[in-house]
Amino acid sequence: MNLMTTPPRPFSADQSGWSLPAWTYYDEDFQKLERKHIFMPAWHLVCHVSDLPRAGDYRTFSMMGERALVLRGRDGQLRAFHNVCPHRAARLVDGDAFGDGGGNCGGRMTCPYHAWSFALDGKLLAVPFIEEYENFDKADFGLFPLEHGVSHGFVYVRFGSGTQTLEEYLGPIAEEMGLYRFAEMEPIGPIRSRIREVNWKNACDNYVDALHVRVAHPGLSSLVRDTYRLSVDRGVDKIFADAGAGKSAHASVTAYRAMLPRVDYLPEERQNMWTYFRLFPGLMFDVYPDQIDFMQFIPISPTRCILRDGAYALPDSRREMRAARYLNQRINRDVNAEDKTLIERVQDGMGTTPFKTGPLGKNEICLRAFAQRMRATIPIAAEVEHPGREALQAALDAA
Numbered sequence: 474m475n476l477m478t479t480p481p482r483p484f485s486a487d488q489s490g491w492s493l494p495a496w497t498y499y500d501e502d503f504q505k506l507e508r509k510h511i512f513m514p515a516w517h518l519v520c521h522v523s524d525l526p527r528a529g530d531y532r533t534f535s536m537m538g539e540r541a542l543v544l545r546g547r548d549g550q551l552r553a554f555h556n557v558c559p560h561r562a563a564r565l566v567d568g569d570a571f572g573d574g575g576g577n578c579g580g581r582m583t584c585p586y587h588a589w590s591f592a593l594d595g596k597l598l599a600v601p602f603i604e605e606y607e608n609f610d611k612a613d614f615g616l617f618p619l620e621h622g623v624s625h626g627f628v629y630v631r632f633g634s635g636t637q638t639l640e641e642y643l644g645p646i647a648e649e650m651g652l653y654r655f656a657e658m659e660p661i662g663p664i665r666s667r668i669r670e671v672n673w674k675n676a677c678d679n680y681v682d683a684l685h686v687r688v689a690h691p692g693l694s695s696l697v698r699d700t701y702r703l704s705v706d707r708g709v710d711k712i713f714a715d716a717g718a719g720k721s722a723h724a725s726v727t728a729y730r731a732m733l734p735r736v737d738y739l740p741e742e743r744q745n746m747w748t749y750f751r752l753f754p755g756l757m758f759d760v761y762p763d764q765i766d767f768m769q770f771i772p773i774s775p776t777r778c779i780l781r782d783g784a785y786a787l788p789d790s791r792r793e794m795r796a797a798r799y800l801n802q803r804i805n806r807d808v809n810a811e812d813k814t815l816i817e818r819v820q821d822g823m824g825t826t827p828f829k830t831g832p833l834g835k836n837e838i839c840l841r842a843f844a845q846r847m848r849a850t851i852p853i854a855a856e857v858e859h860p861g862r863e864a865l866q867a868a869l870d871a872a
Contacts, residue, residue, distance in 0.1 A: 492831045493844050494857045498672040498823040499775045502865035506851050507772070508537050509869070511754050513633030516642050518756055518767055519543050520575070521626050521785055523659045525551065529579050529593060532628075532664075535572025536771050539632045541619055542566060546593040547580070553621035553630050554595055558584040559614045565591075571666040571779050591616055626656035627767070645709035646750050646758070653760055654738065658785035661764060661798065666781045669813065671820040673770040673778040674847075677755050679816050680768075681710045681839035689815055693808050695721040696729070697747060703839050708846070710751040710839040717745060725807075729800040734793040736762045751839070753846060759805070763797045766805070776820060829857050 497503050520532040525545045533556055534541040540556035542565065556565050556572075563586035568574030581598055583590040590598045595616035603609060620631045622639035625647070629639055643650070650656075669676055679685070683701045687694045697714035704711045721727045735744060739762060748760040755770040764786035771779040786798065822828055833840050848855045853868045 488848065488855060489841055489845060490833050490835070491844070492678075492833055492840070493674065493847055493854055494830045494859075495823045495825075495828050496859040497847075497854050498675055498820065500859070500865070501775050502862065502869065503851070503854070504772060504775045505869055506853070506865070507754075510850050512537055512772070513539075514631070514635030514637075515754055516622070516629040516631050516635075516637075516639055517541075518769060519553075519621075519628045519630055520664060520783070521658065521660065522551065522623060522628060522656075523626065523785070524575065524664070525628075527577060529577045530575070531566060531578055531582075532575040533566060533568040533572060534630065535568065536632070540564060540572055541630045541632070542616075543621065543628050543630065544578075544582075544593060548594075551621070551623060551628060552593075552595060553619040553628075554616040555619050557617065558586065558589060559597075559617060560584065560587055560589050563587075565616075569666060571781075573664065573666045573779075573781060575664075589614075625650040626658060642752065645706040646711075646752075649748070649750070649760065652739070652743070653765060654787060655765065655785075658765065658787055660783060661786045662784045664781065664783040666779050668773075669770070669778050669780050669816065670776065671778060671816045672776055672823070673755055673772045674843075675816050675820050675823070676770045676778060676780065676812075677751065677843065678840060679812055679819070680749070680757055681712065681751055681843070682837070683712070683839075684834055684837065685815065689811055690808055692721075692723040692726055692804055695723050696726045696804065703836065705838055705842045708753055708842075710749075710842065712749040712839070714747045714749075715745055716747055723804075725800050725803045729797055729804060732793050732796040732800060733763060734791055734797065753843070761801055763794060763801055 517534065517536060519534045519541060520543065524532055525543065528545055528547045531542055531544040542554045542556040544552050544554065546552060558565055563584055565582050565584055566576070566578060581590045581592055588601050592598050595618065597611045597614045600611065622629050624639050624643050683703055686701060696716050698717060700715040702713045716730060718730055733745070744762055746762070750758040750760065757768040759766040759768065764784055766782055766784045769781040771781060773779060784802070853860055853864065
């Protein structure tokens with residue numbers, strides 16, 4: 474009997490022209506390595522300072538078993554804590570089904586389990602039945618502090634120790650963040666979270682995959698035409714595209730071009746520019762003349778992640794600006810729906826028998842840089858074939 478076999482692929486030794494192997498997009502042990510070496514040491518965006526205008530305002534953020542709480546105190550300062558009671562580990566304040574949400578707790582936070590209450594600076598205020606506890610000092614049981622920072626108006630937290638400061642992390646886009654006045658912006662909609670049935674890397678790959686735009690995004694393609702320009706700046710992917718002028722077969726695109734007003738604080742070359750930034754591991758900024766969006770892909774399982782996003786802009790009451798922002802969001806709703814279908818199709822193929830890895834175009838410098846960075850951070854990702862459980866456990870046990 475003759476059996477059909479898949480011919481071997483001509484993998485290059487350095488793998489620079491190849492995607493990550495398929496097994497890294499569905500393997501549970503590999504995601505444990507990602508948690509340890511990539512997500513715990515990384516900075517994660519929680520919200521904008523304008524999302525927390527009053528004392529007692531808070532925002533929650535969850536990622537891979539960790540829960541964060543960012544809170545504005547009576548003194549106006551922002552503080553970050555682990556969203557867990559130091560008594561019996563109960564969650565202090567709630568978010569949505571993904572652990573993401575916000576509200577105002579008044580002058581104190583009270584644990585719903587045993588009613589321990591905490592001040593806005595994290596100090597323990599009151600303990601019912603305090604006589605039950607031996608050698609108890611309230612000063613020893615404040616909320617667990619969490620490393621955090623604010624840059625250009627956005628609030629970030631970090632769950633583990635890392636070598637990169639927040640300023641270093643955002644350095645490659647600091648000039649643009651200042652140019653667009655990120656720090657002065659206000660939310661123009663709620664922060665949203667929803668499920669994508671894909672590995673987080675699949676979604677991130679798609680974000681900087683320029684070759685699919687003309688094939689799969691007819692509206693966006695008609696807006697930017699052939700103006701996509703890719704670059705990698707100190708580990709940050711940057712894509713620049715010109716929205717141009719003129720009519721399109723897509724009504725929203727034509728209307729957006731016609732309605733977008735001049736933005737006086739932007740230089741001429743930015744008046745019609747759409748810019749995309751991707752920061753490792755899974756944070757993106759979409760920067761437009763009319764508004765900005767952030768996006769995050771947060772792992773839930775090897776084949777599931779959360780898409781979290783929010784939109785911000787400077788106050789502008791012009792009718793043309795309000796219309797441009799509506800049309801921008803309409804165009805991007807179509808793009809997101811198209812991308813959802815695309816990335817699910819890719820994820821479906823990752824677990825099939827013949828697919829191991831695929832070639833990356835010579836101009837796909839962002840995809841190449843991401844794959845190389847993953848291999849450098851987690852060396853076992855260079856194994857085209859699944860390395861086996863023992864090898865993965867050894868990698869997990871290594872320092």
